[in-house]
Amino acid sequence: MSAHLSAETLERYCRRLLSPSELLGADDHLAACAACRRSTSEAYSAGKILAALRFDLQRAASFDFAHLSDEQMAAFIDHNLDAAERGIVESHLTVCASCADEIDDLRAFRETLTHAPATVATATPTFWEKIQGFGFRPGAWSPARLAATAAGVVLLASVTVMLLYVWQSTRAPRTETATSPAATSEVRPEQVAVENSSVPTPEPAASPFPSPAIVIALNDGGQRVTLDAQGNFAGLGALSPATQRTFRTALETGRVDVPPALATLSGQAETLMGGAAEGVAFPLISPVGTVVRTDRPTLRWSPLAGARSYTVTLLDANLKTLATSPPLTATGWSLPRSLARGEVYSWQVTAIKDGQEIVSPAAPAPEARFKILAQTQAERLRRIEAANPNSHLARGVAYAQAGLLDDAEREFRALLAANSQSPIARKLLRSVEAHRRAK
DSSP states (O other), rough: OOOOOOHHHHHHTTTTTTTTHHHHHHHHHHHHHHHHHHHHHHHHHHHHHHHHHHHHHHHHHHSSOOOOHHHHHHHHTTTSSHHHHHHHHHHHHHHHHHHHHHHHHHHHHHHHHHHHHOOOOOOOHHHHHHHHTTTTOGOOOHHHHHHHHHHHHHHHHHHHHHHHHHHHTTTOOOOGGGGGGHHHHOOOOOHHHHHHSOOOOOOOOOOOSSOOOOOEEEETTEEEEEEEEEEESSOOOOOOOOHEEEEEEHHHHSSSOGGGGGGGSSSSSSHHHHSTTTTOOOOEESSEEEEEESOOEEEEEEOOTTEEEEEEEEOTTTTOOOEOOOOOOOSSSSSSSSSOOEEEEEEEEEEEETTEEEEEETTTTOEEEEEOOOOOHHHHHHHHHHHHHTTTHHHHHHHHHHHHHHHHHHHHHHHHOOOTTTTTHHHHHHHHHHHHHHH
């Protein structure tokens, strides 16, 4: 009989991670080896096998399907797709909120360009051209028209003379005081100001349509963001209709939405970050149970008292080792290469203390998992940031919607610091903290 199966092979067998050839070999061995069958049943109970199966299902649910390319989106908006291709894109948009938001953003941007006022340079007409515009063209004169014009000129001159006579007669007669030094001196500016102050200033006319009442107002990065009773924003940059609905819901409810796939990353994130559970010898700080924007994140953990060094291991979704750090004395390690966007990864740290290896996290604690932000979502965030460069509210809601809990929490803390008495700002921060604690 061949050698017994290794512990690693047994673990991969129970997690259903063996290749087809390895699985057949393991099945043949277990059918003939009672010792390995007993080891499998003792080491991996039904509960653990069920947990592994649940993890596989969650991991499969977290994978992103292919999104629409930029070329497909542009062709869809420009109506350059044939019937079959357009049907495929429309079917995709019914199930992919991310691509639907992208389409809304691009369509709104195109509408902005389409309705931009065009500046047409026109030449300034000469004096003679202005005269011609009124019909004074030499060839257009007729006796009747000439007589009518002459009569009009005479009438205008008569009216002018009469007005001058009336104005002259109403002037006050000049007296000797007018020749006095005080009367002939220049008028000082302060006199003009006093005289003008006695003239009542007309009040602006009230609008017959009063503005809707402001229901929410926040100091946001040096500007004032408001939401009125009709759901209209003020103070934020250009937002697509779908993004506006997300922001309106966040302000009205004080809650932010996160991607459903984030639940597959969380596990017991608060346990991994707190270290108060079996299998967590020392807490892992970040990234744990969140989406990461950069494709080269820095992994950070809390120190273990008495540890001489640490070694970090990064694994892919199939628990295959992708990178291992050298022995470290610091409690942080930046990955040496970029990771694939849209993929899920897990990591653990091995500490050397008193000559022994101490791994965190280890079974039965959940894995420390994170996900790299997909490319389409990263581009959407850049557009929102460009339109609202100083807005903590805009970035906080957008980060939470993308699953960037660390970044969203940072922005909402800054928003609460600028609005310490605002219940909405406090609710938004607590909403992100609740998502982080969720199992």
